[in-house]
Every structure is written in C-alpha cells, then in structure tokens.
Amino acid sequence: MHNPTVDAAEYAWPACAACGRELWHTEIGRHACRPCQERADQHLESLAGPHGLYAGLARALHPGAAQGEARVSGSRTAPLPLRLEPLSLSARGGVVTVLQTWLIDWHEHNGWTHPRWQGGLQQQLDQVVKALRANIEWAAASHPAFGEFAAEVASLTRSCQRQATGERAERRIAVACPCGDTLRITISTPGTRCSGCGTQYGRSDVLELPLARDAAA
Template sequence: MHDQPTTESDYEWPACTACTRPLRQDELGRTSCRLCQDRADDALRQLPGPDGLYAQLATRLVPGRGGDSIVVTASRTAPLPLRLEPLNLMARGGVVTILQTWQTDWHEQLGWRHPRWAGGLQQQCDEAVKALRNNLEWAASRHPAFGDFTQEITSLVRQCERQITGERKERPIAVACPCGAVLRITVSTPGKRCGGCNTQYDRTEVLDLPLANRTAGPARMAA
C-alpha cells in the first residue's frame, strides 16, 4: 500500500513561538517573528544603566504617603520598613538572576563557556542585558524557547514599571472558549492556549472571546 501524497491542506504554516502569528515569507525558518524580536529588544533596553528600570527600583524601597514612594539616594541606607516587591526584584533571584539564567542557557545552546560576571548587581545587570541583546538575532531565529524568553522579559519589565510608577497589577479577566473552558487573561496577554480543547489563540483572538458568564454554574477552568 502506497502512502498518500502530502497535499497543501496537510501543511501547517509555521507560526511564531512568541505571539503564535504565522511567520511571513521572509521569516520562514526562524523560531520567532521579527516583531517579537523587536519587542524583546525594547524590553531589554529599558532595564540597564543609571536611568534604567533596575536602577530606579532603588528609589522605591520606602513606603510613601498617598500612594507615592519616598525617593532614596543610593548613597545612604534606606530606613525600615522596606517595600518587599521592589526589593525582591533588586535582590538575587530577581531581575539580575533571571537575565543571567537566560544568558547561561544561551551559552549552553551555542556551546560556549559558562558566562562570568563581575562587579555589583547593577553592573551584572548591564553586562547580562548587553550579552542578550548581542545574541538576540540568533535567539529569535534558532532558540526553541524564545517565546518563553520574550514573555518572561516583558513580564519582568512590567513588574518593574508597576513598582516605579505605582500602577496596580493588571486585573485578570475570565473569557469563555467555545469548548466551554474558561481562560483567565489580562489585557496584555500575548496569546493563550485553551487547556480544554488545545486551541491556540493569538492576542487579538483571545481578547475577542466573550466574557465568561458569572451567573452560570461552575465551568471548566483552563490554565
């Protein structure tokens, strides 16, 4: 018995791993589209330097009155109590650790030596961002987890911005998939896969889904 020839309808057009939109003709063979590469680059550029988001976190360590935070200069120790959210982003395990974890992963993918960092956390942040941006074209073209990288870095930038501006965390929205599952998203969600029927929605499609009916009985929840 001979195998049936592959038809055009059997071919699934490659999609960007970050935003799930179909790749353009000149992007075929890449992991992610150039728009998502630019989005990741824009997020990275906001973090380093004396005026970057990471440095600005130090000015938001002390709770202020009326919702504002007291600015603390880097030359003196901030009095207690400190705000834990910006402190956690500044400390080990926060911004710098996330950047360095991705830099290490990329070095391993490329077969390079484990990266080494010098200086304080600000300097290490700047070095990691520079290295990631230098290799961003390769990552967007070849790294299988570039979508995860883009999502994590843009989320990290939003967390820093919220701490600096005092903006509240985005409120989750419950929307209903036609299969009956409920998806929880925010207005910034780049895309979502339904855990009920495995349908992948891009940003526009998931925001177009109807709101879940709160008055109805218990619905199936999708991650």
C-alpha cells in the first residue's frame, strides 16, 4: 500500500554542493546554486591580471612589504629572508598548479584535449583563470565536485588577500552539531558538512549552531 509519509521522509530537496542551501526551482538539476557560481567566478577574477591578488604576492615576498612598511636602502645589515607564505602560494605547486589541476580535471571529465600552458607563472595563471571562468557555468551545473572547487578557490583567494595586505587569518570557532560532533568554522564559512552525521549546513544554519562546550568553557 502506498505510504506518502514514507515518500516524504525519503525525499530530500536538492541542495547546493557549495553552500548547502536548497536550490531554487530554476536551479534544479544543477550541482551548485547561481550565487555560488558567481562568487567562485569573482574569486577567480580577483586573482588574475597585473593588479590581481596573485601578482600582489610578488610584492609581499619581503618582510614588512604586506604591511606597507618602507624598506630602508643602504642598510649595513644583511637582507631579510623572503616570506615563506607568499612564496609557497606564488611558486610552482601553489595557486597556479592548484587551478591547473582543476582545469585538467574538467577537461578529462568531458574528454577534451589536455590543456597547454605558455609563458611564466603569471601568464599561466591568467590563462588558467580565463579557461576556468569560460567553463564555470558548465562546472556549476554539471561537475559533481564543484563544491570542492569553489571552496578551494575561495581558500586560495583569502590566502592571497591576507599575504598581500598583511591581514590575519580568520579566527576559527568551534560549534556543536546536534549529533555531538564539533565543527570548526569561520564567520565567512559558506557552509559545511558534519563528518559525524553527514548533515549539510548552509551558511546561516551553521552560524546558528551553539558553541561547543570546550570553546564556551
């Protein structure tokens, strides 16, 4: 006998893979909502170009540069070493490599020809950003890992921003899921999934969770 109560319990309205909020009717069939697609696109755009965040890493390599401190010429002391954080982000294996890995994944997912890079790291950064932005509509709609992509791009953007401006990393807050597990989030967290029970929280939902006991003590 048909039981509509069971059907309602088993059916869950599809949610955005990036932020966890329920998709609008016009977004059904997509992996991510349009606001998250637009946010990822804006993050990519902020990284590229001669005045972008990636280019700003080169200016942040020397201690004090990110805070705008003037470097004194003619000093008798030995030059200070390069700052490791912006160096690791700007070097091979950093921002450029992470974005190229994602583009390769997208090409392999669609059976496209393997992408090629030309020039130095800044030129390659601009090339991969252009390619990712050109295909971001497809990725948000059809790629099952778009949520991971959006989170990684957001993390890279925040890291580059902090190094270029000298801002401190956001403080992490421990909140408690009803299942008893502890989630560590920041104020700008777009959403997260509880590893204990698998519940997906959107931004507003996760910020409403109570503080974990160890954090409140």
